[in-house]
Amino acid sequence: MDELERSSERVAAVFIALMSLLTLAALSAPRYEQERLAAAQAADVAPIMPVVEVWLSTTGGKLRLAPQPHLAMAARGDAPVDIAIDVDARYQTVTGFGAAMTDASAWLIRNRLDESHRQALLRELYGPPPGLNFNMMRLTIGASDFSLNLYTLDDIPFGESDQELRYFNVAANLRDLIPTVRDVLAVNPGLLIVASPWSAPAWMKDSQNLIGGELLPEYESAFADYLIKYVDTYRSHGIPIFALTLQNEPAFSPISYPGMLMGAATRARIIANYLGPKLAKRKQRTRILDWDHNWSHPEQPLAVLGDPAAAPYVDGVAWHCYEGSQHAQGRVHREHPDKDAYITECSGGDWSLNMNGELLWAARNLLVTGMRQWARGVIYWNLALDENHGPHFGGCTLCNGVITIDSVSGEVTRTDEYYALAHFSRFVLPGAFRVRSTDTDADKGIANVAFQNVSDDSVVLVMVNIRKEARTVSVAQGQTRFEYTMPAESVATLTWNPNPVGVWMRRALGWLGRPGVPPGTD
Structure with missing residues (x-):
């Protein structure tokens, strides 16, 4: 009996100990739970680093x-x-990036690529990321040095004139250029197009020739109507024009391809008296950009912007990269902060000093510095050229395109300029702020x-x-x-x-x- 009693006492002691432990655990549980929750909450509020x-x-x-x-x-x-x-x-807010659809570029895309490769290329260039997301383009109004032949949109026999523009037509653009631009718009309907003439029709010029010469004063109104008719005709083909410039490189008279001198006083007079008022009356707005030439002469756009009759119609200044400093853009911006800046032409090429390619120059000088100096958009020159830097009619013999299309095989090669632009266009979206x-x-x-x-x-x-x-x-x-x-x-x-x-x-x-x-x- 003594042994039985001792066993019963041991069982009772163990039971009491277990109950005490369970009671203690129950009493301690809320405190441990509070500590666990506090630790979890502390982890939740720790900053999540980008x-x-x-x-x-x-x-x-x-x-x-x-x-x-x-x-x-x-x-x-x-x-x-x-x-x-x-x-x-x-x-500034960013409008976008792109390249010029010259006659040469459109011809290569249309005639050296089959339908499936053409559409794939346009999706790559103009489609959203991982495409390049190009959303700007420059068009030439008539022929440039990167055309297959000389023409304007109102060519008539020598010695005649056409002030009513009865013979205006875009027949030269119907086969390659207009269909290619429409294909691009199908990929990116938000495409913004800047259009520039290299020359007025010969009958409007004192040289009576597309190469060289100046616009005759008596045809200034007809020239403004010529630009407006271009806008209307392209819109009828489903191609809206975002902005016009009056003349490509108006301070340079080339000797081997179309060109025309047009001083600041002439540009201001045409804008103030003809082009500006006529465009201002229209419901669908087309902007006017002045200059469309190099950084080296900021006094030229400053003269137009300083004209009180012309300035209200001018939305901004178009710049080229071949001479001068990007800081000219900043100078004009400081004097006219309400006017936009766009880089509308710049080309790299196989120059003798270009042993390491154009990647660094295009990225640093054109894009980084150009945009630090207030450019809202950057448009490279030719979108596509062939392995011989063409086809072209005079002008630059070593220029590069954003892409190279082999004139025989149709093989596409992406140049340094392609990648320099892609470092911006794929990531900096339209509407972004610098x-x-x-x-x-x-x-x-x-x-x-x-x-x-x-x-x-x-x-x-x-x-x-x-x-x-x-x-x-x-x-x-x-x-x-x-x-x-x-x-x-x-x-x-x-x-x-x-x-x-x-x-x-x-x-x-x-x-x-x-x-x-x-x-x-x-």
């Missing part, structure tokens, strides 16, 4: 718009940075420009390292920072969203509106 995506191109073609490993952002801290981006300091970023060109050898897209608040930073050695650059935006080592002689586009939680929420709301589509599914 991730930086990187695309890289290098001279020599080893890397061409190649995606690189993502970069992690960290808290900014107090350490100095090379490039500070301030998205609250906004400058935003403030520290200029590091002089001290670091790293040119840069920054933008913020309005559709999703994403930030785009394009950098160009012109040095022959790698350079590490520190970048800060808001309360975050990162570092990136740019390879020698390279172009990089870096993108991130400063509010990744907001991006996730927008996507989640999008998914809520798409029943049956799980998160993570495109």
Whole structure:
């Protein structure tokens, strides 16, 4: 009995101990749960850092718009940075990027590519990312040096005139140019076209020739009507014209292809008395851009913008890149901040000094610096040329296109200019703001420009390292920072969203509106 009693006492003691432990655990559980919830909440409110995506191109073609490993952002801290981006300091909005559909380009696209390859190429160039997203184009009103023959849109026998423009026609454009532009519009209906004449019809000129000479004063009104008839005729073919310039390179008289001198006083008079008032009365607006020539003579557009009768009709200034400094754009902007700037022509080529290609020059001088100096859009010269830099009628014998189309096989090659433009056009969307970023060109050898897209608040930073050695650059935006080592002689586009939680929420709301589509599914 004693042994039985001792066993019963041991069982009772164990039972009491177990009950005590269970009671203690129950009493402690709320405190442990509170601590667990507090830890979870602390994890939830920790900042979610943006991730930086990187695309890289290098001279020599080893890397061409190649995606690189993502970069992690960290808290900014107090350490100095090379490039500070301030998205609250906004400058011009971006209209877009593109190239000229010259007669040569349209002929190659139409006659050296079959239907399937032609449509694939146009989707690549004008379609949304991962296409290049080109949304600007320049057209020539009549022939340029990159045409197969000389013509205007109102050619009549020598010695006759046609002030009523009864013989105006676009027959020369019906086979190749107009169908190709319409194909582009089918891919990108938002295409913005800037159109420029190389010469007035010969009967309007003192030379009675498309090459050289000037517009006769008695035909200034007829010339304005000629430009307006072009706008109306192209619209009838489904092609709207965003802007007109009065004359391509009006301070240069070429000797081997169409051209025409047109001084500032003449341009101002035509705009003030004829073209401006006539376009202003129209419901569908076509803008007027003055100059359409090099950076080297800002006094020319300043003279037109300083004319009180012409200036109200002028929307902006068109610039070319062949002489002078991009800072001319900034000078004109400071004097006339209400007028826009566009780069409407620039071409690279197989020049003797161009041993390393055009990637760095096009990215740094044309695009980065051009846009830091207030350009809203950049239009390269020929969209497409063949392996012989043509076809062309006089003029530039070594110019490059954005693409090269082999005149026999139709094989398409993408040039340095293609990739320089793509570093911008694929990422900087129409309507984006250029935003403030520290200029590091002089001290670091790293040119840069920054933008913020309005559709999703994403930030785009394009950098160009012109040095022959790698350079590490520190970048800060808001309360975050990162570092990136740019390879020698390279172009990089870096993108991130400063509010990744907001991006996730927008996507989640999008998914809520798409029943049956799980998160993570495109």
